[in-house]
Amino acid sequence: MELNKIEDILEKYFQGETTIAEENELKNYFSSPNVAQHLEQYKPIFGYFSQVKQQKSTQEIKTPVQESETIPLQTKKRNVAWLSIAASVVVLLGIGTYLFVSEKDAAPAVAQTELGTYDDPEEALAATQKALAMVSNNVNVGLESVHYIKEYEHSKKKIFKL
Known part of the structure; x- marks a missing residue:
């Protein structure tokens, strides 16, 4: 039991x-x-x-020789000042890095605003035709894909007889 x-x-x-x-x-x-x-x-x-x-501690405990004498208790103190200085440096480095990176990203944005202006009308016409030709090519590629989809749908209807 x-x-x-x-x-x-x-x-x-x-x-x-x-x-x-x-x-x-x-x-x-x-x-x-x-x-x-x-x-x-x-x-x-x-x-x-x-x-x-059952184990006994073998470490000796030291006591003051006389009761009038006192031994100050030694404690480990962290130096808070150094810790706060290190934290401040890390924060400043982070802010500096952020500002440096954002400056690099902001500079090209200024140059892009000037890209759309032309003083010569013929130059503007050539740039517009070039942009429209690029758009036309991309649209034609998209239409070819639509043609394939229509062919797929037509084949699917034949197979499943819908």
């Missing part, structure tokens, strides 16, 4: 559903010498806790 109870508690333990009392029961069972053969593999897990309790 006890073995079945231990197995149930062990299953609950590995699912993370045990109470502290049940975990103490497992520790007591696995620290005892009569552990079932098939549960021997879990003995090191729970035996660790009893071994740790």
Whole structure:
């Protein structure tokens, strides 16, 4: 009966559903010498806790020689000033980089506003014809694609007899 109870508690333990009392029961069972053969593999897990309790600290604690003498407690302080200076430098570098990159992007935009103006009417006519020829070529390519789609639809109607 006890073995079945231990197995149930062990299953609950590995699912993370045990109470502290049940975990103490497992520790007591696995620290005892009569552990079932098939549960021997879990003995090191729970035996660790009893071994740790028996260990003693060998580190010496130093006390002041006289009670009137006090030793100030030494703590590690972070130098907040250096940390704030480093953060400020990082922020300034980020802002500077952003402004530098945005300046590069803004310069071509100014040049683009001047592209559409021509002083000579013949030059403007040639540029307009060139632009319209390019648009016409692109539209013709698009119309060829539409022709293929119409051919596909016609073939589909023949196959499925719609």
